[in-house]
Amino acid sequence: MVNTKVNLSGLVLDNPVLCASGTFGYGYEFAELYDINCLGSFSFKGTTKEPRFGNPTPRIAECPMGMINSVGLQNPGVEKVISEELPKLRRVFHKPVIANIGGFTFEEYTEVAALLDKEEGVGLLEINISCPNVHGGGMGFGTSAETAAEVTRRVKAVTKKPVYIKLTPNVTDIVSIAKACEDAGADGISMINTLLGMRIDLRRKQPIIKNKMGGFSGPAIFPVALRMIYQVYEAVKIPIIGMGGVTSAEDVIEMMLAGASAVQIGAQNLVNPFAAKEIVEALPSVMEKYGMEDLESIIGGAHRG
Template sequence: MRVTVAGVEFRSPVIAASGTFGYGVEFEEIISLDKIGGFVTKGLSREPMAGNPAPRIIETAAGMMNAIGLQNMGVKAFIAEKLPKLKQISDTVVIANVFGFTIEDCLEVIQALNDAPGIAMYELNASCPNTSHGGMVFGTDPPQLWELVARCKGASKRPLMVKLSPNVTNIGLMAQVAADGGADAVSLVNTFVSLAIDVETRRPRIANITGGLSGPAIKPIAMRMVHEVSKAVKIPVVGMGGVVRAEDAVEFMMAGATAVQVGTASYADPRAVENIANGLKRWCAAHEVAEVRALTGAALL
């Protein structure tokens, strides 16, 4: 079941996605962290952030919308309070998700993490749709994305995976820009900008007005994008968007992903990531797939 992404070895290709798995320690008693490939932390910023006002999560027909606004404890508190505990409970792969409102913010977060033990790689969020500046601006403008990636790569002592925005016309091009800037891997997709209105009150159902759509509703679009990106770049691609069952993980891998992340599914079932990892193992056994990495790009497209 082992896969390697940018030199980092994972014992399963199924990884918990950023923002849906806390800082990992919260899941200690719910799932066996050793059974999953690893997890991505909630996005970490230079300073703690309170996020957006509520309501900031709603359920949709086949998924959810959120506008958390990148609430997090800040990189320093993560290093001081969460990392030591994580090291005690598991040796699972920890990926630190990094974001900032400016490139300098991102560099400061990376520099703080560089000296902290127990982190395997960074996932640079160039794609959050829920803040008024930063985030998505980087992810939708090729020159800005290139500069962000190049400077973060220059500051990073660990492999750098760049998380792409799906809110673009040509995601293959954005992946090429990230690779050109020095990204060691790309991950996609983040959430799609979306809107829901309460027809009785005539008000948006999310206080931020728009939110990011995730879950099974986005899977076919995410699949198309993973396929496009895996054709456009040579670096590893980590796919996500609506993975709920083991077969969804197989599908993303066949489209070109080396590994997958699972986000929204954990809201319906907190054990989802482990169940999907176990299910993928069974699927491979039942289909006589000796090495899971053989699934990457195996679709007849």
């Protein structure tokens, strides 16, 4: 029998397979298809202080081996998430869930984090710092080590739950930003968010996405994500939740060898709604194939000569 259990800052998961925020709703669309309790956990739809419609449509564009999305954090706002969505989520998922939090000011992050801190079913806070800072000229919180560290410090001050900072790859040096988050008290790093991308419609000769650009995800970005996780693992001691183009149990293991303690499935959920379940089921036999008995022991294995 192989051991698939992993530990994220004291939160023990049955397996490292998670679903990424924005690709799994609040779980119940998928619970119609299979028992989602087979997952290690999942990160629910990014939550902001106020309700948001998000960006105008079209919000989706296809790419070779991936897609661009520009949803723009559509969500009903933290109050409704707590009063309406989380009770529904609890009926179909009985393990601690990951709360994904977005914000446009420091105060929004802390207000949402403080409210979700009180939710018993939430095991971990994942802070999306790819949002623009409206008081900082619209620059993303995650594009400078200073603002990334400041979000980390402020969120840590209002919650007892583990805080994982979800990093954007659209930066010059992701390692220094990860280190700044660790120094500011982050319990872990979640990476990578989508890569900024674009497509143009030849018929209309205009960008397909109404907002012109969007976040590129899917199997095409796997090598980029893997490389960044490998680099960040060398520099920080805190756990990493890895994501970016994962489609198979082999990808999960590869990402763990690079340094991820757990791995999220994102875009693949949208094209194969059974993807996460199939990966959970395939994991033990793939581990056996490569002579692995305990998943936790392989984390960062590629760094040990």
